[in-house]
Amino acid sequence: NSYFKIAVLPGDGIGPEVVGESIKILDAVAEVFKCNFQFSYGLMGAEAIFKTGDPLPDETLKICKDSDAVLFGAIGDPVFDNNPEAKVRPEQGLLKLRKELGLYANIRPLKTYASLIDKSPLKREIIEGTDIQIFRELVSGIYFGEKFTDPDGKYAYDVCKYSTEEIIPIAHMAFREAEKRKKKLTLIDKANVLDTSRLWRKTCQKIASQYPDVQLDYLFVDNAAMQLILNPKQFDVILTENMFGDIISDEASVIGGSIGLLPSASIGEENALFEPIHGSYPQAKGKGIANPVASILSTAMMLDYLELPEAAEKLRRAVEHAIENRYVTVDLNSEQHYSTSEVGSFIADYI
Amino acid sequence: NSYFKIAVLPGDGIGPEVVGESIKILDAVAEVFKCNFQFSYGLMGAEAIFKTGDPLPDETLKICKDSDAVLFGAIGDPVFDNNPEAKVRPEQGLLKLRKELGLYANIRPLKTYASLIDKSPLKREIIEGTDIQIFRELVSGIYFGEKFTDPDGKYAYDVCKYSTEEIIPIAHMAFREAEKRKKKLTLIDKANVLDTSRLWRKTCQKIASQYPDVQLDYLFVDNAAMQLILNPKQFDVILTENMFGDIISDEASVIGGSIGLLPSASIGEENALFEPIHGSYPQAKGKGIANPVASILSTAMMLDYLELPEAAEKLRRAVEHAIENRYVTVDLNSEQHYSTSEVGSFIADYI
Ligand SMILES: CC(C)[C@H](C(=O)O)[C@@H](O)C(=O)O
Numbered sequence: 001n002s003y004f005k006i007a008v009l010p011g012d013g014i015g016p017e018v019v020g021e022s023i024k025i026l027d028a029v030a031e032v033f034k035c036n037f038q039f040s041y042g043l044m045g046a047e048a049i050f051k052t053g054d055p056l057p058d059e060t061l062k063i064c065k066d067s068d069a070v071l072f073g074a075i076g077d078p079v080f081d082n083n084p085e086a087k088v089r090p091e092q093g094l095l096k097l098r099k100e101l102g103l104y105a106n107i108r109p110l111k112t113y114a115s116l117i118d119k120s121p122l123k124r125e126i127i128e129g130t131d132i133q134i135f136r137e138l139v140s141g142i143y144f145g146e147k148f149t150d151p152d153g154k155y156a157y158d159v160c161k162y163s164t165e166e167i168i169p170i171a172h173m174a175f176r177e178a179e180k181r182k183k184k185l186t187l188i189d190k191a192n193v194l195d196t197s198r199l200w201r202k203t204c205q206k207i208a209s210q211y212p213d214v215q216l217d218y219l220f221v222d223n224a225a226m227q228l229i230l231n232p233k234q235f236d237v238i239l240t241e242n243m244f245g246d247i248i249s250d251e252a253s254v255i256g257g258s259i260g261l262l263p264s265a266s267i268g269e270e271n272a273l274f275e276p277i278h279g280s281y282p283q284a285k286g287k288g289i290a291n292p293v294a295s296i297l298s299t300a301m302m303l304d305y306l307e308l309p310e311a312a313e314k315l316r317r318a319v320e321h322a323i324e325n326r327y328v329t330v331d332l333n334s335e336q337h338y339s340t341s342e343v344g345s346f347i348a349d350y351i
Numbered sequence: 352n353s354y355f356k357i358a359v360l361p362g363d364g365i366g367p368e369v370v371g372e373s374i375k376i377l378d379a380v381a382e383v384f385k386c387n388f389q390f391s392y393g394l395m396g397a398e399a400i401f402k403t404g405d406p407l408p409d410e411t412l413k414i415c416k417d418s419d420a421v422l423f424g425a426i427g428d429p430v431f432d433n434n435p436e437a438k439v440r441p442e443q444g445l446l447k448l449r450k451e452l453g454l455y456a457n458i459r460p461l462k463t464y465a466s467l468i469d470k471s472p473l474k475r476e477i478i479e480g481t482d483i484q485i486f487r488e489l490v491s492g493i494y495f496g497e498k499f500t501d502p503d504g505k506y507a508y509d510v511c512k513y514s515t516e517e518i519i520p521i522a523h524m525a526f527r528e529a530e531k532r533k534k535k536l537t538l539i540d541k542a543n544v545l546d547t548s549r550l551w552r553k554t555c556q557k558i559a560s561q562y563p564d565v566q567l568d569y570l571f572v573d574n575a576a577m578q579l580i581l582n583p584k585q586f587d588v589i590l591t592e593n594m595f596g597d598i599i600s601d602e603a604s605v606i607g608g609s610i611g612l613l614p615s616a617s618i619g620e621e622n623a624l625f626e627p628i629h630g631s632y633p634q635a636k637g638k639g640i641a642n643p644v645a646s647i648l649s650t651a652m653m654l655d656y657l658e659l660p661e662a663a664e665k666l667r668r669a670v671e672h673a674i675e676n677r678y679v680t681v682d683l684n685s686e687q688h689y690s691t692s693e694v695g696s697f698i699a700d701y702i
């Protein structure tokens with residue numbers, strides 16, 4: 001199969017700009033690797049609320065369900081962030097999309113780039129050679145459990161619930177990845193306090209016997225938050241539940257010193273979505289200064305998912321080439337820098 | 352009042368050694384500042400389980416309730432950490448003690464020491480001058496909500512619940528502290544996803560009008576986990592719920608590069624407990640290498656609480672004196688170092 005239906009959700013802020021560069025690159029990939037991408041655009045996030053009142057219109061959901069993969073930009077707008085009373089919010093669209101598409105595994109690879117290491121807030125000797133793959137459960141836990149606020153506003157609760165069925169598939173995914181890598185899997189939880197964490201531990205313990213080559217470690221989330229900064233090189237593959245994954249993966253994103261480079265994939269049984277881990281940066285919108293690399297590397301993850309590994313490899317090399325030659329946006333080099341679209345074109349040309 | 356009843360719970364691992372140095376120092380304080388400390392010892396943690404089967408024997412709880420303040424070492428033992436099936440665990444004792452004593456506010460001051468700045472994994476220019484005070488809610492939230500694991504082990508849940516009554520007292524405490532400092536309070540939550548977080552936000556928003564001098568900011572916990580490493584100096588006072596506080600405050604403890612220095616206070620209406628933030632480090636037990644400073648600085652926080660501010664000040668100066676003169680344990684200087692008890696005596700002598 002060399003024909004792919006791609007749903008494109010540019011979203012808010014700098015989303016449209018960075019996704020635009022990914023499209024440019026997919027056009028180059030199509031030409032060189034003799035394949036075909038058909039793009040269908042959908043509204044999503046604040047943009048969608050302004051136009052339709054709904055952060056995830058049915059039309060958008062349909063486009064995504066019909067697609068081979070979803071390319072997503074970013075959502076979020078200060079109008080909603082600063083108003084805790086807002087009933088409809090961009091984030092609801094993203095959470096609903098994850099749930100509806102069954103995107104249970106959020107995968108974030110973290111690497112350092114030799115030429116950018118000095119941009120990190122951490123010291124060179126701490127981070128040099130860091131290579132971590134994080135698996136975060138994405139469609140359950142406290143995000144999707146029952147929520148309640150009493151009408152008088154006197155109390156509220158959120159339920160964190162997990163079933164073994166929700167843990168098993170992502171655990172296998174993480175074990176398989178560890179097998180291909182340094183064979184070390186770290187489960188991050190709070191098993192000294194939470195029942196759900198103990199369920200994660202027991203479930204992973206059982207699965208471990210099917211992967212005798214992989215060493216399974218456990219770390220309490222508070223300790224993990226320290227270890228990630230004290231010694232990130234100790235980690236290979238990390239597995240964790242939804243809320244801990246949200247915190248830990250954002251924390252880990254500071255290691256390389258450049259959040260504008262970090263991609264992610266959210267994978268389900270039948271659908272997959274690819275997005276930069278950075279947000280919508282409304283302040284940078286329309287200025288041509290946004291770094292397109294995170295979106296472009298998310299596109300490389302998409303190419304892997306679509307079983308176009310050569311194209312994915314080529315794209316990663318193109319990005320490395322751009323970075324090593326300092327053909328980068330202002331966030332990575334304040335002296336000599338290029339626009340979002342110049343960087344995108346440079347990478348597309350290399351392909 | 353110059354007579355104080357102190358409950359002493361040395362606990363596990365290096366707990367007894369570091370608490371021993373705090374007692375030495377309180378003896379010196381008693382002499383110089385003409386006051387009296389009466390010490391009552393209680394069993395707690397793994398030690399208590401081995402001897403009585405209960406991580407918090409009633410006898411210990413009674414001693415604590417009768418005291419003016421509790422001096423606590425550390426708990427935890429690998430025997431329990433490596434066994435997710437253990438029914439009785441040291442941590443249960445600590446959680447029960449917090450609840451029974453109503454210790455709703457865990458307070459952690461974080462500062463960098465000029466002579467130790469290069470020990471941090473973070474770069475000097477990022478951390479120099481960091482001065483943060485963290486207020487973590489300690490007796491509610493997902494730690495103490497309903498928990499359930501179904502008998503077949505197919506699913507489990509933990510409930511995170513908060514009432515406004517649980518939020519208001521610690522919020523006032525944090526606002527008052529901010530008023531005395533740089534007048535900036537940051538509430539860390541996940542209000543874009545959780546009902547309980549929205550309750551925290553609304554409650555703090557209301558209280559804010561009583562502290563017109565204090566600027567109240569909000570930060571989502573994932574973003575906060577990044578900002579703490581990217582730019583810790585932006586923070587003054589941080590306020591957050593129990594689980595986020597556990598993660599965020601341990602993460603923040605890496606900033607100074609020496610977790611062996613960090614104290615904490617847990618405060619309630621009628622009781623208070625003081626403990627180092629480090630754990631029981633079973634590997635170091637009995638070797639005389641543990642750093643007693645975190646326990647000693649916790650003792651300084653206790654002296655403040657007992658309204659002995661001059662003694663507290665003197666003690667802090669003594670600690671600074673020891674650190675600036677490199678009279679420290681091996682964790683802070685691998686070339687020339689002193690034992691736990693030598694450092695304690697040096698500080699006691701200064702007083
Ligand atoms: C926008 C928000 C709901 C989302 C999350 O918390 O999952 C984001 O932080 C992320 O990590 O993708």
Ligand SMILES: CC(C)[C@H](C(=O)O)[C@@H](O)C(=O)O
Pocket residue numbers: 192193222442445446597
């Ligand atoms: C031991 C554990 C239950 C405890 C907690 O999570 O509160 C500890 O990590 C702490 O921060 O004091």
